[in-house]
Amino acid sequence: MTQRIYYTEPYRRSFDATVVAVDNSAARSEVILDQTAFYPTSGGQPYDTGTLGGAAVTEVIDREDGSIAHIVAGTLRPGEVVTGEIDWARRFDHMQQHTGQHVLSAAFDRLFGVRTESFHMGQQSSTIDLAREVTAAEIAKAEDEANRIVWEDRPVAIRFATAEEAAAMPLRKESGRTGSLRLIDVTDYDLSACGGTHVERTGGIGVIAIGSAEKFKGGSRIEFLGGGRALQRFRVWRGALSAMQKHLSVPPIDMAPAIERMQEDAKADQRSVRGFQEKLAIHEAQALLAGGGRLIAEVIEGWDAQGLKAIALAATAAQPDVVVALFTSTSPAQVVVARGANSSVDAAALLKKLTATFGGKGGGKPDLAQGGGLNAPSDELIAFVTSPPS
Numbered sequence: 001m002t003q004r005i006y007y008t009e010p011y012r013r014s015f016d017a018t019v020v021a022v023d024n025s026a027a028r029s030e031v032i033l034d035q036t037a038f039y040p041t042s043g044g045q046p047y048d049t050g051t052l053g054g055a056a057v058t059e060v061i062d063r064e065d066g067s068i069a070h071i072v073a074g075t076l077r078p079g080e081v082v083t084g085e086i087d088w089a090r091r092f093d094h095m096q097q098h099t100g101q102h103v104l105s106a107a108f109d110r111l112f113g114v115r116t117e118s119f120h121m122g123q124q125s126s127t128i129d130l131a132r133e134v135t136a137a138e139i140a141k142a143e144d145e146a147n148r149i150v151w152e153d154r155p156v157a158i159r160f161a162t163a164e165e166a167a168a169m170p171l172r173k174e175s176g177r178t179g180s181l182r183l184i185d186v187t188d189y190d191l192s193a194c195g196g197t198h199v200e201r202t203g204g205i206g207v208i209a210i211g212s213a214e215k216f217k218g219g220s221r222i223e224f225l226g227g228g229r230a231l232q233r234f235r236v237w238r239g240a241l242s243a244m245q246k247h248l249s250v251p252p253i254d255m256a257p258a259i260e261r262m263q264e265d266a267k268a269d270q271r272s273v274r275g276f277q278e279k280l281a282i283h284e285a286q287a288l289l290a291g292g293g294r295l296i297a298e299v300i301e302g303w304d305a306q307g308l309k310a311i312a313l314a315a316t317a318a319q320p321d322v323v324v325a326l327f328t329s330t331s332p333a334q335v336v337v338a339r340g341a342n343s344s345v346d347a348a349a350l351l352k353k354l355t356a357t358f359g360g361k362g363g364g365k366p367d368l369a370q371g372g373g374l375n376a377p378s379d380e381l382i383a384f385v386t387s388p389p390s
């Protein structure tokens with residue numbers, strides 16, 4: 001059983017301890033101390049990192065038997081007295097998120113009677129899963145309420161109680177544990193059994209910002225950011241928004257409608273391009289047919305697949321005896337194969353031969369087939385159609 005310094009002194013960053021046991025049997029070294037300030041992964045909060053006797057602590061594990069195993073990149077000997085140093089930036093971040101979670105969960109509970117089913121602290125943000133789906137208005141209210149508690153800078157006390165004593169207390173969530181319970185008391189706001197690390201006053205959380213909300217298992221999954229993480233996210237968004245502002249020349253609040261307008265304009269442009277293409281396709285088709293051949297294969301510069309289709313259809317409508325295979329000038333090339341009503345050539349079969357030889361994919365019917373991803377110079381593609389290998 002390792003004595004857990006962080007239970008009573010969550011602000012301790014360094015400590016001395018005696019090495020009780022070392023297990024070097026695995027590829028990594030597992031060290032057990034008589035006491036530790038390192039937090040092991042549990043209750044949704046990730047482990048602390050830092051150093052032990054100068055060696056890096058890469059993971060901390062809460063064992064079934066009540067001991068805490070430190071995975072150490074170095075060699076320590078039993079009986080040795082070592083100094084442990086906690087990576088404080090990482091730990092304090094976890095304390096902000098974890099205390100923020102207590103306050104936010106309590107806000108949903110107190111305002112709307114919605115229970116928190118689970119909590120997860122990720123690398124960038126954390127989530128709580130609520131028992132029922134909450135509305136955007138409820139989320140905004142809970143966010144306001146949680147931040148009110150943060151800014152009132154209420155003391156966050158650590159208490160210990162027996163399970164019997166705790167049963168008579170207004171815990172937000174019953175604890176299934178037996179024996180001594182560790183309680184986290186956000187003064188006059190939330191009382192929860194918890195083994196994690198927390199800031200000593202709610203002001204230490206800084207701010208609680210909701211990142212996003214989504215439906216999850218019949219309830220809502222709420223993503224939130226406490227303190228430093230909220231600032232970090234703000235910086236990322238500020239960078240992204242100012243980059244967008246350079247292109248859009250409107251303030252962030254007007255960006256969504258500006259993008260919508262641009263998309264509508266682009267669609268309108270595309271429609272008029274299609275209109276022009278269809279008119280021009282008739283002339284392009286006439287130029288193709290002017291050669292008099294029955295089998296026409298050509299690269300059409302500056303046209304997309306949609307345009308090629310218009311040309312191919314115009315050509316086969318004007319001359320029912322022909323087969324046309326038209327390629328884009330792009331690399332890889334796209335292709336449209338069409339045949340006139342009097343031709344017995346199978347356009348889909350020809351396309352299949354092209355993709356089998358040059359790669360890509362496509363499909364269609366005997367009279368019209370379309371494909372793309374053909375990886376070959378255009379003269380090879382044309383030669384393949386006009387003088388196919390026997």
Ligand SMILES: [Zn+2]
Pocket residue numbers: 098099102184194195196197198
């Ligand atoms: Zn907690």
